[in-house]
Amino acid sequence: MGQPRVLSIVRRLLQRSAVPHALLFTGIEGVGKRTTARAFAMALNCRAAENDRGDPAEQDFCGRCAECRRIAGDSHPDILQVNPQKGILRIDQVREVLATLALKPFSARRRVVIFADAHTLNPEAGNALLKVLEEPPDDSVLILTARQRSDLLPTIVSRCRHIRFSPLAADVLAALLSADHGLEPQQAAVVAQAAEGSYTRALALADAHWERQRDWVIGAIGLDRGAPPEEGCTTMALAYAADLARSKDLVEARLEMLKTWLRDLSVRPYAPRGVINQDRADALDAARARLDDRRLLALWDAVEQAHKNIAANGNLRLTLDVMALRMADLLAA
Template sequence: MTTAPVFNAIVGQKHATRLLKTFIRNGTLPHALLFTGDEGVGKKTTATAFAMACNCLKLKSAIRHHRSPLDVIDACGDCGPCRKIAGNHHPDIIRVAPQSSVIRIAQIRTLLQTLTLKPNEADRRVVILSDAQAMNPEAGNALLKVLEEPPDRTLLVLTARQTSDLLPTIVSRCQHIRFAPLGAADIKRLLAATGGMKPETAEAVAALCGGSYTRAVQLIDSRWLNRRDWIIQVMGSQMADNGTLGIRAWLAWSEMLAKKKDRIEESLEIITMWLRDMLVFSTDPQRVLNQDRLEALSTAAKQARQTQLLQQIDAVDRALTALRSNTNARLTLDAMVLQMAGACIR
């Protein structure tokens, strides 16, 4: 990941960029690519770098005259097409993204209409369809038409979290490239480049973000850290009493979680992270994500049983799945905390 959309500036995705460079050097470009991986690992940036490399005038000339080694297969960033693509105003680099969290059939129909026309100026027209998992079924089926009969000089790049989020017929028509989570060292280096951050803060955030630079940037926000600390404090109180606080206390917590509707999923991810750390702390402290809260974690881990933690993690996972299916948030959270409370009773 980088702000400069060229292969050699992308952090932590050597396997993906090496494959793409090989396709370009050998002239074996697939008509459709599917990039999968967590948000914030470089999929969209790599898609832009790919579009630039496919249309870079200097790279095209270099490949025509000799077989270049892979480490020099990259866009120059200076020619006309490179500058236009980097500036997001190239007429033949088409970007499709969710509108209000959904990619609708109208967007795909508009794309199909555009693709009936020849590219304006690009050697290779590139369609970058971000967050393809957001396509509704109608949009997904409509996209199949262009995947089955790709227009001349047109490449499609889809990005998604995982293949299971897409129609199998779409996945089968794409060359799949998996993007790995970024390493903690890569995250720390990217955060350091932003400036003004203490090394200990960067280290804590790099451990917590799960290999996602996007999530790391979100975690820098003091509101996230304050919310995490509040959740840790409440969970410590709830679980230390082995359920004796009563159901009302757990339901009161559910009510507080539900008040911040736009942060419910984030809160459940924090809860899962803390429960997971409690589970692994006694056997492998080095794998703990909340490295900056080891003292509190040590106390919490002594108060919980393995079976209890597994049951609570399962309750949170079920709640997350239900919320992503648009169930009633308050009822879902009530069910979750009741299950968590029940797991505390010895």
Template sequence: MKTAAGFNAIVGQPHATRLLKTFIRNGTLPHALLFTGDEGVGKRVTATAFAMACNCLTLKSVIRHHSSHLDAIDACGDCGPCRKIARNHHPDIIRVAPLSSVIRIAQIRTLLKALTLKPNEAERRVVILSDAQAMNPEAGNALLKVLEEPPDRTLLVLTARQTSDLLPTIVSRCQHIRFSPLRTADIKQLLAAAGDIEPESIEAVAALCGGSYTRAARLIDSRWLNRREWIIQVMEIQMADHGESGIRAWLAWSEVLAQKKDLIEESLEILTMWLRDILVFKTDPQRVLNQDRLEALSTAVNQVSQTQVLQQIDAVDRARAALRANTNARLTLDAMALQMAGACLR
């Protein structure tokens, strides 16, 4: 998932890179590719590596001399086209991404206009359309035109989380490649290479990030780790207090949560992971996300029943849905806290 050296620098996606190398070696490049998978698993970086390989002058010579070994199919990183693409300076590598969370029809019309012209210098012009699920219906329908009648020497690479987020007509016109979540070992490798990070933090975040390096890089922030620690400590105390006084503590906690509105979603996500781990711990400790807090989980399992935990998860899910609908944050969190307190009293 590093950016400068092509396929062989991509971590954790051997299936995807093998397919792309095979297309290039055999000269069977699809006119449109669809990369699906979670955010932070390497879709955009792989799209850039693919664009480099399609235009690398050194690789072109290798293929001309009939080298059939897949390991030889990669961009050199040193020729003119490779350097321009790696630096995002190549005129024929066109990138389209959401503006304010949406890809609008005006962006697709601009793209279509550009594609009526011949490539400036590339062997293969490559369009990388990131987060294609963000296209509004008009933009999606406009894109169909270029997918149905692809311009000469032009390849399109769309990225999205899942095929169901796109128009079926778009999916049907693309060669689909699924990207897997990164393994914990891959995340650890990438975090270790990123800089001076404590091994304990790497261990915790690699288990919590769900196979997404983007998410791991966000979670490694000490502020997130401190917030997780605070939420777990609060849950340890309040789950142990089954008395009426506990209700006041739950409401005081919801008041603190509501004070930092930009962190509410993050806090509820941490809370959901913790409650989920309590359910999982008794039957399959290896699947626990908070691997560094196994002792606390062991205590929590003996404090609350499965039914109580499920009721608390339901309360958090309801709050998250209500907040996405722009309800009053304080009132929503108070309602969640009361439901969670009520679950502990049962």
């Protein structure tokens, strides 16, 4: 899983039979919070482990008994996952959980309720959940996942055992991509570096043919050579913005590619081993020879401002037009 510290904490809780009534898992998307929550539910309810746990460091659950199989298949009636509806966890969802918690578990020793993305709780839902945390049922465990504890009500955080998940190491991500998805080692290494510790993001980048996407994103605007194409800067910039806007679901990923490339251009002369796009070292050197720190900072600001405007629901095409025109001007200077 790539979270040795988290596993150590969870195993100590199991070994000492000191499982709290509520846990809060925080960290960026794609670092194993939900996977760990499901594994924790299996460890609490595994029938084989109940009969013969053996060494907890070696075996937390069997993965084969009826309880484990149903939990792994998201079909266990006592292991509930509550997901946001249109980006929000709502009061009716919490009330449904409250009604379930008032009943005895169907077959599990410990019922587990996983509130995914608990930072999306609206105020009414948060207050209703707080009542459960204040008077938790003895046979149930609540697990909340969130990006960071500051996104939740302090009263909710104070009633949970907080466990923080770190971004996954690049070598762990690369190994997962190679083993589970057949990526070549060099490709897996580049994607893993660009994913910034998130397995979810790494998969998205791999599925989107990240290297090909990156080469177009940096090449079409001229960042692979530090200068715009020879054709008219304005025409080129507007065409580039139009192409970016055409695939709305890829815009954020493409802006991240631009930022990663600009970051590499900045650090290449000083810390070459810290470069993410190692497979394009020649292009980085060619561009860096023509771009000083001042222009790199201005280019970064152009992309970052576009990213912020889009996140704030700004006009997509207008935002990308402004960004591309500013970048073209900077590269032509």
